[in-house]
Amino acid sequence: MTKSENITWHHSQVSKERRQALNHHKSVVLWFTGLSGSGKSTIANAVEKALFDQQIGSYVLDGDNMRFGLNSNLGFSAEDREENIRRIGEVAKLFVDAGVITLTAFISPYRADRDKVRENLEADEFIEVFVDTPLEVCEQRDVKQLYAKARRGEIKGFTGIDAPYEAPLNPEITIDTSKQPLADSVKQVLTYLADHNYVSLATADEN
Numbered sequence: 001m002t003k004s005e006n007i008t009w010h011h012s013q014v015s016k017e018r019r020q021a022l023n024h025h026k027s028v029v030l031w032f033t034g035l036s037g038s039g040k041s042t043i044a045n046a047v048e049k050a051l052f053d054q055q056i057g058s059y060v061l062d063g064d065n066m067r068f069g070l071n072s073n074l075g076f077s078a079e080d081r082e083e084n085i086r087r088i089g090e091v092a093k094l095f096v097d098a099g100v101i102t103l104t105a106f107i108s109p110y111r112a113d114r115d116k117v118r119e120n121l122e123a124d125e126f127i128e129v130f131v132d133t134p135l136e137v138c139e140q141r142d143v144k145q146l147y148a149k150a151r152r153g154e155i156k157g158f159t160g161i162d163a164p165y166e167a168p169l170n171p172e173i174t175i176d177t178s179k180q181p182l183a184d185s186v187k188q189v190l191t192y193l194a195d196h197n198y199v200s201l202a203t204a205d206e207n
Contacts, residue, residue, distance in 0.1 A: 019099030023057050026198045027096045029121060030103045030189065033114060033168065034131030035160045036146055037138035039177035039185070040105040043131065046186045048103055056199055058101040061088055076157050082113050089117035096125050101198070109159045111166040124196075129189065130171035135160050137178040 020026055030047070032040040044060050051058040067074065071087055074080040085108050095102040108114050118126040138160070139147045150158035157163045173192055175185045193199045 016097045016099060019097075023099045025056050025101070025200070026124075027057075027099045028101055028125050028127055028193075028198050029092045029096060029117070030101065030127050030129055031092075031108070031114065031117065032103065032105045032129045032131055033108045033171075034133060035135060035138045035165060036107060036158075037141040037143065038131040038133035039175075039182075040107075040131045042182060043129075043175065043177070043185050043189070044103040044105040046182055047189050050186055050190060051101060051199070054199075054202055056101060057099065058103060059095060061091060061095075061102060061104045061106075063104075063106040078110075081108075081110065085110075085113040085117065089120055092117065093120055096121065101193075107159050107165070109163065109165045111168065114168070127173065127192070128168050128171040129173040129175065130168045131175050131177060132167070133175075133177045 016027065030044070032044050034040050041060075041062050041064075044062070048058045048060050066084075066088060070091070071084050074084050085106065088104055088106060092102045092104055114128065118128070142148055146155060146158065147161065149155045150161040159165050173189060175188060177185060180188075190199075190201060194201045
């Protein structure tokens with residue numbers, strides 16, 4: 001529900017379908033979800049690079065990056081997390097309308113919030129990628145020392161320690177970065193996109 005009733009949606013003269021035709025590929029949201037340190041951002045950025053190398057328009061919306069600007073006024077309460085994901089979902093929808101493959105890398109711990117983003121898009125425009133890396137592996141990595149701080153009580157409401165993470169029930173793609181290297185994870189995502197006709201990828205012989 002918007003706060004103002006005196007607004008009207010302005011329809012563009014250029015449709016999403018025409019933008020997709022110009023780009024020679026469909027647009028979709030690849031929603032990477034998982035614990036901190038699971039490898040979401042690493043995979044998302046590697047997939048973006050692989051798509052870019054094949055002249056496929058894509059962009060990564062990263063959880064930390066978005067909190068520097070658009071979501072800089074939000075904290076990590078349940079309410080703020082919900083609003084964080086709502087805003088990103090709206091931005092991602094605009095990117096899809098622009099004909100861009102959009103990769104989001106957010107913990108997005110609540111199933112209902114992720115489902116709302118899915119419901120706000122067309123049926124084939126949301127691909128949930130569950131980066132199902134075990135908590136103990138994420139803690140071992142702990143590049144930002146966030147888990148260590150949470151264990152010491154210096155960070156409250158940290159997902160996986162004293163705040164819940166609700167794993168996807170039926171993700172389109174599941175990746176465990178403790179069991180396969182980055183290159184295989186990227187290939188898994190690209191193969192899904194090609195097999196489901198989102199993109200047409202050049203083979204090694206064509207490069």
